[in-house]
Amino acid sequence: NAVATRQPDKHPRYGVDSTGTMITMLGGDDEQLGQLLVGRTQIQRSQSGGRRRNPMRRRRRGTPITYVRAPDKPDVYSVEQSLRSITNRSAEDWRDRTIWTVDRTRIQRIDFRYPADSSFTARRVSPTDTATTSDAWVSAGDTLSRSSVSSMLRTLSSPRADGFVESKAPEDLGEAPFEIRLYLSQQQSGSPRTLQLRPNLSGKYYIATATGYPYVAQLRAGTWDRSVLKERSAFLKNE
Structure with missing residues (x-):
C-alpha cells in the first residue's frame, strides 16, 4: 500500500x-x-515502455487501485484491489438466498398439500440389492416421469430466494394454500423440510417461508409452476 495524499483538502478527489x-x-x-472509508477505484494501466502497441493485440487490463483511509485520520492509501464487490452490494445482496441444501438422492418422500382435493404424495421406490439409491418415483401406485421428477428434485434440493419481502416476518403470515414437505433418508440429518408458498397479487412471485429460514422470500412463479407446483397428473409417466 502507498500513501496517495496526507492533505484533507484532497479527500474529495x-x-x-x-x-x-x-x-x-x-x-x-x-x-x-x-472502520474503513472506501473511496474511488480506478484502473492503472501498465506502461508500454515506449514500444509501439500492436493494434491487433487486445489491450491488457490494468491493475485496479482503490483509495481508502481511516475515518479519523487524513492519510489516504492506495490499495491494489477493487472493493466494488463489497461497496456496491445492497443490504439484500448480503442475505443468504439459499433456503436449504440437501442431497437430492436422500429425498425419499414429498408431500404436496394443495387447495381442495388436489394434494398428493410422491415416494422414491425402494432400492434393489444392486443399487444403493433408486431414481424411480411413484404416487398412489403410478410411476412418475423421470424427467419431471428430476426437474422437481433439482429445484427442491436447493431452493433459492429471488427476492425478499421487507415488511414481513415469517410469523406474520397466515396459513399458506401450498405446502411442500420433504422427508429425507436417515443418512441425511435434520427434520423434514417444509416450504409454504402464497401467490402474491401480481401473480409473478410466490411469497415463501421455510423451515429454519429467517426471511420471507420471493420465488419466481414461472420457475416453480414449471418444475414443482404441478398437478399429480403432470408428473405421471408418458403424460
Whole structure:
C-alpha cells in the first residue's frame, strides 16, 4: 500500500470524503473492531515502455487501485484491489438466498398439500440389492416421469430466494394454500423440510417461508409452476 495524499483538502478527489462508503468491522460479540472509508477505484494501466502497441493485440487490463483511509485520520492509501464487490452490494445482496441444501438422492418422500382435493404424495421406490439409491418415483401406485421428477428434485434440493419481502416476518403470515414437505433418508440429518408458498397479487412471485429460514422470500412463479407446483397428473409417466 502507498500513501496517495496526507492533505484533507484532497479527500474529495479520491472519494474518501462524505461520498465514500464506510465499512465497520465487528467481532463475534458485535464489538466494533475498526472502520474503513472506501473511496474511488480506478484502473492503472501498465506502461508500454515506449514500444509501439500492436493494434491487433487486445489491450491488457490494468491493475485496479482503490483509495481508502481511516475515518479519523487524513492519510489516504492506495490499495491494489477493487472493493466494488463489497461497496456496491445492497443490504439484500448480503442475505443468504439459499433456503436449504440437501442431497437430492436422500429425498425419499414429498408431500404436496394443495387447495381442495388436489394434494398428493410422491415416494422414491425402494432400492434393489444392486443399487444403493433408486431414481424411480411413484404416487398412489403410478410411476412418475423421470424427467419431471428430476426437474422437481433439482429445484427442491436447493431452493433459492429471488427476492425478499421487507415488511414481513415469517410469523406474520397466515396459513399458506401450498405446502411442500420433504422427508429425507436417515443418512441425511435434520427434520423434514417444509416450504409454504402464497401467490402474491401480481401473480409473478410466490411469497415463501421455510423451515429454519429467517426471511420471507420471493420465488419466481414461472420457475416453480414449471418444475414443482404441478398437478399429480403432470408428473405421471408418458403424460
